[in-house]
Amino acid sequence: MVLLMRRLIAAVCGVVLGVVAFAQPAHAVNQYTTIGNVQKPAACNNHGVMPAGGWLANKSCGYVMGTAIAGTRFDVHTTTSNNFHFGRWRAGDGSNFCAFLVPGALDTSHSTSVAASCSDDTSERLSHRRTFGRDFDAAPHTGNGAIIVSINPSACTGYYNYFTDSTYAGGSLHDPVGFTLPASGGYRYSTNDLGAAMIRVDALGETIWLFVARSCIASQLPGNLNNEND
Template identity: 40%
Template sequence: MALLTAAPAAQAGEVHRIKTAPSPSTGAPIDGGGSWIVNKPSGYYVGRAMPGDTFDDEVTTSANWHFGRAQSTVNMCGWVLPGSMGADAGPVADSCSATTQATISHRLTVGRDYNAPAHQATDGSSVPANPACTLYFNYFYGTDFASNGGHWATAAGAPQSSVRYRFTTRDGQAAVVRDTVLGWGFLPIGCVQRPASLYNDND
């Protein structure tokens, strides 16, 4: 007689509503609201979860960074800021693997043409931008940064005439910049003048 053994339960994360988090550098609420989505704690900007969006918190570090899936708008695995977890919305099976976590932690996975060598800057370089363009908080849908770009979402508004350039998306179509009013986001590549020196070393 065969014995029936129950399959092990999948690990479950806890879904939370995003609330506006404080900036790790200033302590003030981040410009534009919500939480940055980054490739690792204190890493590179790859998107934004807005207030009220849902996030499956699968891993929480001792410093309160949260890794999991940003479910709303971007359907992306990544890290969100300490202080960004709002109301609890219940458990859900984990969907972001340890392999994904490790892979996206390297900057050449998420972008190219950085403004500085690895580990030598925490901000962008000041460059001219076209105020007639629109800055968007999101550009990717999913966690394949080589092929899942072009999903311009969450329009933030017109940029200032000068922004802080950080890197270019792998498809070459968008620049990740910090606007002094709107915060971090994406501009179409033709709307920003990139620095003369660009770097493609990995970290």
């Protein structure tokens, strides 16, 4: 009887400990507010200012995937040796996805503790360009908006963002740039669902990366766009 009671107590304790372990909160990270007029990262041979907010990229000095609009939120999970932050950007419309944010794009005077939500697996997956895009202007590690396309400013609007979650499978154009697009730009890649294209334009005295509906420029794109992964 004594042995039976000991086994019963041990079993109950095991269940309780298991419940306590399961109920422990997820690893916490710091969430910050994003700012505008961010210096472009010199570590990536970029110069100038990003007026609307810091670039979001697939890795340090990688492909631009959007802009962390000033006044939104970014959860910092890790920081690289050249001060790029990996974590979750939270847009004003509820869209959110994991990405790398350029240095100097956060108001670090105040932070809020939140649960971690971007994994190492997501970071690794994101480092390969076919995760988020297709039909690139050039082979991996080359090109920079090398295909020049004409833009009809009366028919095409620029947007700072497209992705809405960390599948990067689709999205919607959001965060309009608020200025009339110039007559031409440099094409970089299309989103995997072919809903949008990333281009660079000269505007506001800077080179700005933004999305347009792919349909605005699709007829001008060559048939031999690059779909190699990296």
